[in-house]
Amino acid sequence: MTSIKIQDALADITAESDPTLKHLKLASLVCAIFRVEEIELVVVGGSAIEFYTDGAYVSGDLDLCVANATTSLTIRLRQKLMGRVQGVGGPRSWKVAGSFVDVLGGFENLALTPLRKLNAPHGPIEVSPVEELIVERILISKYPGKYPPARDCAKKLLAVALQKEVETDWEEVRRLAMDRAYDNWNDVKELIDEQAEVIQVRSPYDPNE
Numbered sequence: 527m528t529s530i531k532i533q534d535a536l537a538d539i540t541a542e543s544d545p546t547l548k549h550l551k552l553a554s555l556v557c558a559i560f561r562v563e564e565i566e567l568v569v570v571g572g573s574a575i576e577f578y579t580d581g582a583y584v585s586g587d588l589d590l591c592v593a594n595a596t597t598s599l600t601i602r603l604r605q606k607l608m609g610r611v612q613g614v615g616g617p618r619s620w621k622v623a624g625s626f627v628d629v630l631g632g633f634e635n636l637a638l639t640p641l642r643k644l645n646a647p648h649g650p651i652e653v654s655p656v657e658e659l660i661v662e663r664i665l666i667s668k669y670p671g672k673y674p675p676a677r678d679c680a681k682k683l684l685a686v687a688l689q690k691e692v693e694t695d696w697e698e699v700r701r702l703a704m705d706r707a708y709d710n711w712n713d714v715k716e717l718i719d720e721q722a723e724v725i726q727v728r729s730p731y732d733p734n735e
Contacts, residue, residue, distance in 0.1 A: 593641065637702060
């Protein structure tokens with residue numbers, strides 16, 4: 527990507543008023559910059575949920591992890607790459623075009639479902655599997671103590687999943703929740719059944735399904 531194209535992209539991102547579209551454009555630009563160095567990033571956490579819910583949930587920043595790389599992502603290289611998009615700060619959090627971007631460590635993922643690919647204005651991006659995001663948010667909402675923001679986030683993600691706006695492997699959700707890494711199947715099933723009733727759709731765990 528040429529410096530002129532980067533400047534045009536940054537101007538477009540800075541001018542964007544829709545926060546979710548702004549984050550999507552920014553994610554695609556940053557991923558494109560890192561891809562030149564053969565470093566593939568993946569959108570994780572609240573940022574991934576923001577994209578899945580099309581802005582029903584809005585993350586405060588853009589969270590990215592390293593999915594794979596043929597080059598060692600040193601602190602110097604992080605600063606160099608983020609410098610190309612006029613990032614200020616570091617070594618893992620920068621302000622770019624009015625938003626905050628976090629480039630964290632290696633991607634931690636137990637889901638067997640693949641990363642989701644989204645087309646974006648400045649290049650494709652990959653997003654953490656929805657199945658693990660569901661189980662993860664429900665865990666965070668209950669442990670080590672009740673955390674209402676995470677529960678609200680999980681409900682919004684479940685709304686799009688249950689209404690089939692996002693393809694979801696419910697057997698994979700069950701497997702992850704039963705895995706000892708999460709061990710929260712009862713909490714996961716309870717909230718899914720609850721949300722299915724709220725939005726008046728059948729739960730994927732309804733025995734008559």
